[in-house]
Amino acid sequence: MNICVFCSAADLDDRYTTPAREFARLIGAGGHTLVWGGSNVGLMKVMADGVQEAGGRLVGVSVEFLAAKARPDADEMLITKDLAERKAEMLARADAIVIMVGGTGTLDEATEILELKKHNLHTKPVVLLNAAGFYDGLKQQFQRMEAEGFLPVPLTELVFFAEDGVGAMAYLEEAHGVV
Incomplete structure (x- = not known):
């Protein structure tokens, strides 16, 4: 499975790097490929290191103005x-x-992916990995959007909130029929 991970390129503390390492190990050990922003810094580097160390493939997609960090x-x-x-x-x-912790760029990626899914422009499973409760507020906002009629499809059809990498991987493997 090619697992796209949107996450921060910032250097973060253990609350965020430990779950990232755990999830990266699961990607690599499962024989999956990480598709990520390609940067060799911050949480992106943590993810790439972990996937590579566990035997997975790395497919980076960088952008011209960040190519020096690829x-x-x-x-x-x-x-x-x-x-x-x-x-x-x-x-x-x-x-x-999978959307991990991040700033405005990661939030932009998350909302675009969910908007495309809402309109059936893709049907891929989407997970928000809620490390250290980072996305608790966003989850609450999405629940409010659903309750007040702003989402034309149930929230559970758009995104799965995982509390850890094991839960995220279990959801992805079930969605892809992997046993």
Whole structure:
């Protein structure tokens, strides 16, 4: 399975790096491929290191203005013109999407992926990995959107909230019929 992970390129503390390492190990040990933003810094590097150490493949999709931060030993590295092209390429290469902790860029990626899914422009499973309760507020906001009629489909059809990497991987494998 090609698992696209959207996450921060920032250096973060153990509350966020420990769950990332756990999930990265599960990706690699399961023989899956990480499709990620391609950066060799911050949480992106943590993910790539963990997947590679556990035997998984790395497919990076960087962008011209960040190409200097691209991981040199990825199995495959694409450089796109802009962020919109990057998101489209990552989605196209993914069988599933996991959104980990991040800033405005990660939030932009998450909302676009969910908007596309809402309109049936993709049917791939989407997981928000809620490390250390990072997405508790967003989950509450999505629940309010659903309760007040802003979502035309049930929230559970758009996204699965996982509290840890094991839960995220179990959901993805079940969605893809992996036993």
